Amino acid sequence: MAEAAILRVRHCGADIFCRRPPPRCPACGRPLRGAGLPAAPVRLPSPFRHGHRQPRAFLLRPTAGTFLGGYDGRSDLHVGITNSNGVVYNYNEEGIHRAETGWEQCISIPLVQPEEFGLLQQWDKLLEEFSVGEAWLPHRYEEHDHNCYTYALAFINSVLTAQGKRQMSKSEFTEKFVIPQTKKASKYITLHQELTANDFYIVPLPHQEKQC
Structure with missing residues (x-):
């Protein structure tokens, strides 16, 4: 089952998640091309396997x-x-x-x-x-x-x-092996759901000033 890729672009002190890299930052409207390496789209690895x-x-x-x-x-x-x-x-x-x-x-x-x-x-x-x-x-x-x-x-x-x-024990196996994977999956599912409803999902980076 093919999954549509989730891309991340970093700009304006935020992570901008999308399916297709936008020409302009949806937060500030400035062009992303030429905005430096952080603004280059990065594909998020899927936590799911066949x-x-x-x-x-x-x-x-x-x-x-x-x-x-x-x-x-x-x-x-x-x-x-x-x-x-x-x-x-x-x-x-x-x-x-x-x-x-x-x-x-x-x-x-x-x-x-x-x-x-x-x-x-x-x-x-x-x-x-x-x-x-x-x-x-x-x-x-x-x-x-x-x-x-x-x-x-x-x-x-x-x-x-x-x-x-x-x-x-069940609790030991779950905590050591299962929970780390389900946490990753939960975040990915949230992104998938947001991008099913919207073109972009913007998450401010912690402790970082906005720079446009």
């Missing part, structure tokens, strides 16, 4: 719709784990799913480092064996206590245990 192209990763997406397709910041989120081919293993009230589509716009957190050669080779086998366990049968699902997040974290902890490493 989940099926992210092997061996923890994925996060809205349960319904997409992050840039009307997500309000409060709706439920769904998580999954990819195998080496980008198939997303995820758990809900119907049991384990192995999805090859539907995760095209996600927050992605890599779980295996390139130097972990042994784990790279075993990942698919470990994920499949873990996922056929009785714990993940449909009737075991419970919305708050035995859900998609429980499944993903339990698999991650099973891998950590096999490596002789300490397991992580």
